[in-house]
Amino acid sequence: MAQSNKEKSTKITALVVDDDMINRTIHHRLLDNLGIENEVVGNGKEAVDVHCSGKNFDLILMDKDMPIMNGIEATRKLREMGIRSLIAGVSSRSTEQEIQEFMEAGLDDYLEKPLTMSKLVTIIRKIDSNG
């Protein structure tokens, strides 16, 4: 299973982490439309497990409120594991405190739901500039 070398890879990869099937479907399609190879999982634990299996992604769209392991815990865990991907927290309107707690867990950015093309494009530009 040869993986393309990151150096010259033009294909950005992403992981959608959301417990809501409607959001997973929409975010998957949004990313597809932007030419981004992406996978979807249903909660924070699955996101951690997929990384334990050796996979890596340029971008992680992390929902906040999920069962089994929420977005805050999952983000913390991934950072502890040394994951350097761009992690964008995604949530419906939250309080300043909640956003702060989420950011402190290790997010690079925070987006309010629902996600749109233009919000995603803003985030993706950050990946390009990081190389």
Add this chain to the structure above:
Amino acid sequence: MDLVQLQRQLVEYRTSLYHEGFLDEQFTQLQELQDENNPEFVVEVVTLFFEDSERLLNELTKALEQQNIDFNRVDAHVHQLKGSSSSIGAQRVQKVCIAFRNYCEEQNVEGCLKCLQQVKNEYSLVRTKLKSMFQLEQQILTAGGSIPM
């Protein structure tokens, strides 16, 4: 009715749904994600929304019938419904959910029951309207036309 009339009827109907607040820009986002490779995208997502909402409304009814209402549970369901209605652009459903969550926080049974009824009504309305819209679209496609944006 000829094709041009059908197409005009669809555009007018769709516009009215936005004007009356049944749909918002998020629905437009969904339409923009539909293309030749994903020709059924909107119907697929909206169908998911119908299934999910019906499940949640049943759960909410049961939860609010209990002797000792678990408001955290009620709130969790409303939060989900608010999220999914927002994702597809079902604005009026989403608005009721916001009020509903406030009553949950106050543990106001009467308020919650009132909101449950309201959200059921709004859901029923948007479901009927979206189904009518999809029917019009299907008629246009069957007549060999394309869906106007």
